[in-house]
Amino acid sequence: MNMITNHLPTAELQALDAAHHMHPFTDANGLATKGARIITRGKGVWLTDSEGNRIIDGMAGLWCVNIGYGRKELAEVAARQMEELAYYNTFFQTTHVPAIALAAKIAELAPGDLNHVFFAGSGSEANDTNIRLVRRYWQVKGMPEKRVIIARKNGYHGSTMGGGSLGGMAPIHAHGGMIDGIEHIGQPYWWGEGGDMTEAEFGLLRARELEDKILELGVDKVAAFIGEPVQGAGGVIVPPATYWPEIQRICDKYGILLIADEVITGFGRTGNWFGSQTFGIRPHIMTIAKGLSSGYQPIGGSIVCDEVARVVAEGGEFFHGYTYSGHPVAAAVALENLRILQEEHIIEHVRDVAHPYLRERWEALTEHPLVGEAKLVGLMGSIALTPDKAKRAKFASEAGTVGFRTRERCFANNLIMRHVGDRMIISPPLVITPAEIDILIERAKTSLDESYASLKADGLLVAKAE
Numbered sequence: 001m002n003m004i005t006n007h008l009p010t011a012e013l014q015a016l017d018a019a020h021h022m023h024p025f026t027d028a029n030g031l032a033t034k035g036a037r038i039i040t041r042g043k044g045v046w047l048t049d050s051e052g053n054r055i056i057d058g059m060a061g062l063w064c065v066n067i068g069y070g071r072k073e074l075a076e077v078a079a080r081q082m083e084e085l086a087y088y089n090t091f092f093q094t095t096h097v098p099a100i101a102l103a104a105k106i107a108e109l110a111p112g113d114l115n116h117v118f119f120a121g122s123g124s125e126a127n128d129t130n131i132r133l134v135r136r137y138w139q140v141k142g143m144p145e146k147r148v149i150i151a152r153k154n155g156y157h158g159s160t161m162g163g164g165s166l167g168g169m170a171p172i173h174a175h176g177g178m179i180d181g182i183e184h185i186g187q188p189y190w191w192g193e194g195g196d197m198t199e200a201e202f203g204l205l206r207a208r209e210l211e212d213k214i215l216e217l218g219v220d221k222v223a224a225f226i227g228e229p230v231q232g233a234g235g236v237i238v239p240p241a242t243y244w245p246e247i248q249r250i251c252d253k254y255g256i257l258l259i260a261d262e263v264i265t266g267f268g269r270t271g272n273w274f275g276s277q278t279f280g281i282r283p284h285i286m287t288i289a290k291g292l293s294s295g296y297q298p299i300g301g302s303i304v305c306d307e308v309a310r311v312v313a314e315g316g317e318f319f320h321g322y323t324y325s326g327h328p329v330a331a332a333v334a335l336e337n338l339r340i341l342q343e344e345h346i347i348e349h350v351r352d353v354a355h356p357y358l359r360e361r362w363e364a365l366t367e368h369p370l371v372g373e374a375k376l377v378g379l380m381g382s383i384a385l386t387p388d389k390a391k392r393a394k395f396a397s398e399a400g401t402v403g404f405r406t407r408e409r410c411f412a413n414n415l416i417m418r419h420v421g422d423r424m425i426i427s428p429p430l431v432i433t434p435a436e437i438d439i440l441i442e443r444a445k446t447s448l449d450e451s452y453a454s455l456k457a458d459g460l461l462v463a464k465a466e
């Protein structure tokens with residue numbers, strides 16, 4: 001037996017992990033002292049760790065395992081494709097059947113005239129492609145100075161230099177800097193930043209920052225705006241209903257390109273194929289990854305509208321591409337994932353069954369003394385933890401202290417629920433059943449109770465001074 005199927009005891013694995021494996025977004029010191037949790041199996045919405053615990057995955061991995069774990073069909077498709085053609089590239093006028101079939105399928109599913117797909121290996125890579133695509137578009141149109149991309153504070157667009165620069169997260173910018181030509185405006189986060197305004201007023205105010213920024217820079221300098229229909233990694237920030245229509249109006253008025261980063265919201269997460277459909281957004285480009293393959297293979301891409309594809313093609317060769325653009329195994333697996341999403345009516349399940357069932361229970365969490373607002377779009381949700389709901393107060397402790405403590409209680413109760421600052425977020429596999437939702441909610445309530453008791457004991461239920 002090899003080391004993966006017949007593995008060492010947990011403590012020894014953890015020691016090797018800490019010694020040799022550099023983890024993304026992890027405090028390495030914590031790893032050395034506490035050891036990482038080792039996940040060994042997955043089936044449906046359930047994970048098993050190396051100690052045999054059964055964990056309900058409230059995050060679908062990293063927002064990606066839309067069809068759930070352990071689907072044999074995808075393994076079979078991968079094995080077949082590896083035997084037939086394990087690899088070939090799509091550079092220099094070559095192609096292969098899986099890339100062709102997947103591009104055609106995505107074009108069929110995507111709304112409007114989003115009919116062209118440029119493949120990448122991940123969401124970050126796809127957003128790097130988008131930076132180059134929109135700048136190239138304006139260059140071919142004879143306006144090379146139109147190259148600034150406007151994005152949002154606390155947005156997340158990946159972790160490459162391009163993706164990290166588009167994202168609006170200061171800690172990421174602090175580690176390695178940013179590329180040039182990216183500007184950030186405020187986020188539509190009413191609970192945290194809306195003050196005395198109504199949600200509707202605040203949504204308009206934040207959208208109009210786009211217009212102010214365009215006018216400040218000069219429209220002849222601005223190439224595009226990028227945003228997630230619902231900010232995911234930023235804390236599942238659901239924008240007020242007034243926000244996207246106003247962003248759309250402004251993009252239309254000034255003729256700038258609109259990029260919807262659908263890496264999380266694509267492929268059923270919001271109860272439609274794409275978040276743009278849920279929010280009435282008409283993007284020129286969509287970024288996709290995660291749910292495209294339900295995480296069974298690394299693959300991402302940009303879905304591009306007719307006009308942008310036509311202009312870029314007019315410019316001749318586009319000097320851009322990845323060795324693994326449209327990788328045949330990843331493409332074949334993604335195609336099988338889309339077949340399952342469609343034929344098993346998983347998006348209808350989200351819209352008609354799982355969302356309404358979870359919504360009632362999720363919103364009822366606001367009865368808990370620690371919980372302020374509860375938001376749920378499709379199957380992506382968040383709750384704001386607060387010491388004083390009426391004032392939408394923050395905690396006096398350093399931001400994230402309470403969220404981290406609550407996440408630790410969830411982990412101890414075999415529920416994976418992440419924290420972003422003092423918000424708790426979920427994004428379970430789309431196939432979650434009502435019975436599993438009951439378990440998720442029970443474990444969430446227990447964790448909130450335990451967290452509340454420990455915060456109380458430590459005198460941490462204190463609001464920050466205004």
Ligand SMILES: *Cc1c(COP(=O)(O)O)cnc(C)c1O
Nearest residue numbers: 122123124156157158261263264
């Ligand atoms: C995860 C994510 C990305 C980055 O995707 P990777 O595959 O991790 O590179 C980009 N945009 C959004 C909205 C994401 O959630």
